[in-house]
Amino acid sequence: MNVVELFTGIGSQAKALSRIANRMNIEVNILKTCEWNIHAILAYHFIHNGSSLPTDIQVLDKNQVLEKLNKFPLSADGKIRINPSSLKFYNEDLLKNIYHAIIANNNLVDITETKGHDIPNETHLLTYSFPCQDLSNVGSFHGYKNGIDRDKNTRSGLLWEVERILEEKVLNNQPLPRYLLLENVTALEAKRHEGNFQQWKEKLEKLGYINKVYRLNSEDFTIPQYRKRLIMLSVYVGDDNSLKDAINNYWIQHDLENREYLKTLNLVKQKxxxxxxxxxxxxxxxxxxxxxxxxxxxxxxxxxxxxxxxxxxxxxxxxxxxxxxxxxxxxxxxxxxxxxxxxxxxxxxxxxxxxxxxxxxxxxxxxxxxxxxxxxxxxxxxxxxRDVLYKLAGNSIVVNVLEAVFEQMVEIDKLYLSKSILVYSSIKDEEHKFI
Structure with a gap:
């Protein structure tokens, strides 16, 4: 399972995939990440890769590291770009670790500068948990009311950068990822935003995807936290109606919102x-x-x-x-x-x-x-x-919920083998082919 994580955060997607890898007999490869918040960049790296620093970075002096970091549009708060000159006040070892984290995780850093060809053709899963500030009730209270409206330059509007990236891949005759995973607040379906969300779903359908929208609460997946979030798994089927029907039937029989089906999973909520x-x-x-x-x-x-x-x-x-x-x-x-x-x-x-x-x-x-x-x-x-640690946690996704969705994704992958296999051709123009 080759993965690209956009709006990476501290990597709840990577954490969930690593947990199901052994029990689902899959190998997970994180091909690229995309995150500009320096705290999330470094936390992701430490959590998923450890803290060793390679010799070639250790030997750099502070000015050399600053020169390299100044090429990236980084943020200290996730809202605005940090002034490159302010980085010089940071500890030298810290700067080296931030730079290493960017390089080691193939971090694209800036979603607005990420191009379709930056997403490897062998990508199976693309995740995009874009910012929720302009969608949530808290954000609205603080004056963020433009949601994901196009051309309003909101943080939540970065969703449309994902559209641009996918369209660029199509224009370049490059294969689209087999799976897309969206996570955000359920306010995406509120009256204020439902038109934009519907437009997004229809766009994905035109690109050849079918979408399954879930509204999942962490309480139902062993974590004693009331946290209801919208998760949409999109599966590329192209024009293969047989595959489309098979996947839709799978979702009907394995509906994670269905209380009776959830009982069959034997998930025990912990105290x-x-x-x-x-x-x-x-x-x-x-x-x-x-x-x-x-x-x-x-x-x-x-x-x-x-x-x-x-x-x-x-x-x-x-x-x-x-x-x-x-x-x-x-x-x-x-x-x-x-x-x-x-x-x-x-x-x-x-x-x-x-x-x-x-x-x-x-x-x-x-x-x-x-x-x-x-x-x-x-x-x-x-x-x-402490404030940063609270933000890193609060901006993340409950890992256990993602595990349940990714387990379904792996099961759906078997339908590709039994119904129709999506092949990435390394010959000629690398278009999608179904056999």
């Missing part, structure tokens, strides 16, 4: 306490809890009163948390835990970044490697700050 780190005899967990404890201000007291109690005053643990977003110190948030070390602060705490990572389906060791390689950007300022 929330398994994901929480409340063993305060562990000095690391205690320190993280203290850092997530707000001051006893009136506004923070209201946050406790108005939001769900993950753990209440009687030490009773709820059965789930609310949707994990990019920030916890706000209303609404994911919920709060009663916590009173009698230090004069509020008698509760937020979820810690560690707990957020685990509730997004990542392994605790994935979080640990970020802490182990947390460079100082300047005195008393770490690269992976």
């Amino acid at each position: 929330l306490d398994v994901f929480l780190r409340r063993d305060y005899s562990n000095s690391v967990y205690l320190q993280e809890a203290l850092e997530a404890q707000p001051n006893a201000t009136n506004s923070r007291l209201k946050i406790w009163e108005l939001n769900s109690k993950i753990v209440n005053e009687n030490d009773e643990v709820n059965n789930r948390v609310q949707t994990i977003t990019t920030k916890q110190d706000r209303h609404p948030n994911s919920g709060n835990l009663y916590f009173d070390p009698k230090n004069g602060k509020s008698k509760y705490r937020f979820l810690t970044p560690r707990e957020c990572f685990i509730l997004m389906g990542f392994d605790e060791k994935d979080y640990e490697i970020l802490l182990e390689n947390n460079f100082y950007t300047r005195k008393n300022s770490k690269f992976f700050s």
Whole structure:
């Protein structure tokens, strides 16, 4: 399974594919990524590749690394390009690791500069979890109201860059990826955005894809978090009606939104306490809890009163948390835990970044490697700050949900073998051929 991840983030897609690889007997190759946020770039690399730095990069001096990095349009907040001159204030080792992460993961960096020919012809799966800020209710509250309207230059409108890339491949007589995976907020189907989303689905159909739209909640896939997201799996069938019918029949019989079908998967929702780190005899967990404890201000007291109690005053643990977003110190948030070390602060705490990572389906060791390689950007300022770690988790996708969808994708792949095989011809013009 050859994969290209657009809007890569910290790689929940790669994580899900790596988990199903052994049990589904597939080999996963991440051919390219595309991400411009330097925190996500480095977190992805550490989580999926480790932290070793090759000699040819170690020997570079700071000016050489800066010269190389200045060629890339990078961002520190995921919203605007960072001023290249500000990179010089970063730690030299940090800069080397960012550069290595870009090179090692074949990172295309800028989706607007990515061309159709940049997507390898042997790509089976292209994922695109484009930004949701202009679609979500929170984004609308902050004035982001243009959604995915064309030519409005919104972050969510980067969806149309994917359209351009696919069209360029067609114009170049290059094969399209067999599978496309979209993930975003369910507001894509809201009245404000449904016209644009319908236009996107129709475009994919014209290109030869059939689409399956799911609205999946993490609670149904063993993770005790209320997080409902829209996922669309698109499968290239060209004009093969037999293959199209076979895949549509598969989806009817294996509908991940069907409660009765979900029961057949024997997915057991884990208790929330398994994901929480409340063993305060562990000095690391205690320190993280203290850092997530707000001051006893009136506004923070209201946050406790108005939001769900993950753990209440009687030490009773709820059965789930609310949707994990990019920030916890706000209303609404994911919920709060009663916590009173009698230090004069509020008698509760937020979820810690560690707990957020685990509730997004990542392994605790994935979080640990970020802490182990947390460079100082300047005195008393770490690269992976608490705020950054919250954002990395909140912007990600629940891994367990993706596992279920990717398992279906692998099963559908068998239909290609039994009904019609999509062949990438290395002869002549590399057009799609069906046999």
